[in-house]
Amino acid sequence: MKLLETLPIALALLVMPTVTLAESTLRFRGRVEPSRTVIVANHVKGVVQELRFSGGEHVTAGDLLALIDPRDFEIAVRAARAALAEAEAALRLADDDARRQAELLARATGSRVAALRAEVARDAAVAERDRRLAELDAANLALRRARVHAPISGTISLPLVTEGAFVEAKAGTALAEIVTLDPVRVAYEVSYAERSQALAMAEVATPTELFERIELTLTLPSGRDYPHVGRPLAESAAIDPETGTITVWGLFPNPGRTLVPFLEVSVTASLRVESDR
Numbered sequence: 484m485k486l487l488e489t490l491p492i493a494l495a496l497l498v499m500p501t502v503t504l505a506e507s508t509l510r511f512r513g514r515v516e517p518s519r520t521v522i523v524a525n526h527v528k529g530v531v532q533e534l535r536f537s538g539g540e541h542v543t544a545g546d547l548l549a550l551i552d553p554r555d556f557e558i559a560v561r562a563a564r565a566a567l568a569e570a571e572a573a574l575r576l577a578d579d580d581a582r583r584q585a586e587l588l589a590r591a592t593g594s595r596v597a598a599l600r601a602e603v604a605r606d607a608a609v610a611e612r613d614r615r616l617a618e619l620d621a622a623n624l625a626l627r628r629a630r631v632h633a634p635i636s637g638t639i640s641l642p643l644v645t646e647g648a649f650v651e652a653k654a655g656t657a658l659a660e661i662v663t664l665d666p667v668r669v670a671y672e673v674s675y676a677e678r679s680q681a682l683a684m685a686e687v688a689t690p691t692e693l694f695e696r697i698e699l700t701l702t703l704p705s706g707r708d709y710p711h712v713g714r715p716l717a718e719s720a721a722i723d724p725e726t727g728t729i730t731v732w733g734l735f736p737n738p739g740r741t742l743v744p745f746l747e748v749s750v751t752a753s754l755r756v757e758s759d760r
Contacts, residue, residue, distance in 0.1 A: 507684060513671035513701070513750035515742045517662035518734065521635050523548060524655035526628040529555065531648050531658075538641030542633045542661065549631040549658055551650070556626040563619035570608070570615040577601070577608035637663040662744065665737040668716065669701065671750045672728040681754055690718055693754075699733045702749040703741070709748070711736045 529551040536548055584601040587593025633639070640660040650656035682688070685696050694715040701709035713735035722729055733750065735742065742748070 507681075507754045509673075509677060509681075509752045509754075511671040511673065511750045511752065513669040513733070513748045515744055515746040515748060516668045516670055516732075517637075517664055517744055518666050518668045519635065519637065519663040521637075521661045522657050523631065523634065523639075523659045523661060524657055525549070525551060525631055525650045526652055526655065527551060527556070527625050528650060528652040529629065531644055531646050531650060534642050534644075534646055534658075536639050536642065536659065538639060538659075540639060542636065542639045544633055544636045546633040547630055548633055548639070551629040551631070553626060553629040556622065556629050559622040560619070560626055563615070563622040567612070567615040567619050570612040574605070574608040574612045577605040581605040631658060633661060635661055635663065637661040664740055664743070666734050667737045667742045667744075669699070669713065669733045669735055669742075669748060669750060670730055671733070672723070672726065673718075673731050674726075674728050675722055676727070678729060685754060690715075696755045698753045698755070699735070700751045700753070701735065701742075702751070704747060709735070709741065711738075715752075 531549060532552045533550040534548070535546075535550070536542065542548065581598075581601040581604070584593055584598040588595060588598045638661065640662075643657045643659055644650060650658075678690075681697075682690075682693055685693050687693050687696070697715050699713040699715065701713070703709055713733045716732045716734040718732070719730040
């Protein structure tokens with residue numbers, strides 16, 4: 484390639500801006516929290532017949548945790564089935580009578596009043612059948628709810644009731660608590676001034692955009708660096724009037740369960756800032 488041909492390319496390379504990443508770091512005190520907490524509660528009243536957890540173990544969503552004495556609910560299901568069968572039999576009779584009265588009326592040997600009454604009786608029988616069917620559905624639902632299952636996967640607490648205890652259903656009784664510890668959240672306080680400065684440095688308008696530029700690392704109480712990197716998850720909607728800070732939550736993987744709730748850690752936030760050189 485001739486010199487005159489390469490000159491425009493060389494000049495273009497000289498004037499082209501080079502993007503580099505500058506980094507600003509801030510350190511905060513943080514506190515470990517479960518990423519999710521769910522109270523396990525009963526939905527029907529009765530006597531706790533059996534507890535299938537002791538506390539501290541990992542449970543999977545759908546695991547059977549507790550059994551409330553099902554005998555009252557089994558009786559209710561049988562009674563509802565019998566009532567439904569009776570209603571269905573009555574409906575068959577009402578339907579047969581309505582058909583017969585309609586045929587007689589068509590042959591001009593029946594009464595319009597009798598045919599109308601038969602239709603009304605059939606409609607009432609249909610409604611009664613549907614009501615009994617709903618009662619059976621409710622009885623079956625109560626029987627299923629006598630078996631309390633884990634709503635989420637996580638680490639379960641010690642039982643909050645004992646076997647043989649009577650639990651109410653109006654407000655529900657807390658049977659246990661399940662927390663998700665992988666991942667975990669880490670809460671830390673950021674001053675509003677630092678937040679505003681970080682937004683300006685990153686040249687973004689919203690915290691969501693800012694979070695994409697931030698990498699979080701942890702230092703454990705022992706002084707050892709936590710091996711997994713986190714990211715900001717969300718921030719509170721209000722400033723603490725006494726400290727002028729906003730709470731921010733970071734999300735961290737926790738496969739080895741190194742991080743436990745209420746553990747005090749040091750959080751380092753590294754902000755990547757694009758700049759032209």
